[in-house]
Amino acid sequence: MRIVFDIGGSVLVPDDPDVDFIGKMAYELIKISEDHEVAVVVGGGKVARKYITAAKTFTPNETFKDYIGIHITRANAMLLIAALGEKAYPFVIQDFRKAWEVIQLKKIPIMGGTHPGHTTDAVSALLAEYLQADLLVVVTNVDGVYDSDPRKNPNAKKLDRITFDQLVEIAMQAESKAGGSGVVDALAAKFIQRGKIKTYIVGKKDAYHLFDVVKGRHNGTVVEP
Numbered sequence: 477m478r479i480v481f482d483i484g485g486s487v488l489v490p491d492d493p494d495v496d497f498i499g500k501m502a503y504e505l506i507k508i509s510e511d512h513e514v515a516v517v518v519g520g521g522k523v524a525r526k527y528i529t530a531a532k533t534f535t536p537n538e539t540f541k542d543y544i545g546i547h548i549t550r551a552n553a554m555l556l557i558a559a560l561g562e563k564a565y566p567f568v569i570q571d572f573r574k575a576w577e578v579i580q581l582k583k584i585p586i587m588g589g590t591h592p593g594h595t596t597d598a599v600s601a602l603l604a605e606y607l608q609a610d611l612l613v614v615v616t617n618v619d620g621v622y623d624s625d626p627r628k629n630p631n632a633k634k635l636d637r638i639t640f641d642q643l644v645e646i647a648m649q650a651e652s653k654a655g656g657s658g659v660v661d662a663l664a665a666k667f668i669q670r671g672k673i674k675t676y677i678v679g680k681k682d683a684y685h686l687f688d689v690v691k692g693r694h695n696g697t698v699v700e701p
């Protein structure tokens with residue numbers, strides 16, 4: 477299989493870099509890459525948001541702030557590259573076509589952000605579409621997609637299986653309420669729907685055994701037709 481991983485920045489770097497987690501995930505990714513083609517997109521998370529908030533003091537320019545966010549995603553990507561050692565291409569990839577080229581070299585391409593105006597969720601979905609990936613695995617702070625925000629609603633129910641259309645619907649609702657229900661952002665959901673990309677949305681706990689996750693053994697949400 478060809479598999480794209482979308483690793484949330486706050487999963488990798490909650491406050492400080494989670495060195496233990498990054499090491500374990502790198503180990504799993506290397507194991508997976510023995511049987512599959514692997515590409516990874518890393519987010520900026522909380523650190524990016526702290527920098528963007530700080531920059532608000534000095535500029536109202538949203539595009540400028542997105543560029544700051546992109547820099548943070550690339551710093552996080554460098555950490556994963558360090559953990560993957562020889563198996564990773566040593567530069568953060570900025571172009572989907574280059575990611576394809578790196579896969580042909582039997583190395584793992586690691587991306588962060590690409591252009592202002594979206595998040596790394598959207599980058600992951602586009603990369604998966606471009607590479608015609610068999611599977612997109614999204615690792616987020618919440619352990620799957622819920623019918624409402626589990627951090628606010630104790631009765632929120634996790635959805636084991638949803639369709640592409642349901643994903644878009646839930647992502648749009650979550651975005652309009654500016655709350656996280658563990659779902660990818662609305663633009664990414666649209667790309668997943670457009671590309672008909674089979675997607676697993678899982679939490680950090682599952683990410684410790686990514687090797688099992690790609691085999692379908694996880695507690696997250698499956699998104700399929």
Ligand code: U5P
Pocket residue numbers: 485519520521524525541542543544545546549588589590591592593594595596597599
């Ligand atoms: N960002 C972009 N373009 C990208 C990826 C990220 O502008 O392709 C910026 C956004 O401001 C985003 C921030 O909120 O970096 C951190 O990325 P993420 O962790 O939200 O994906």
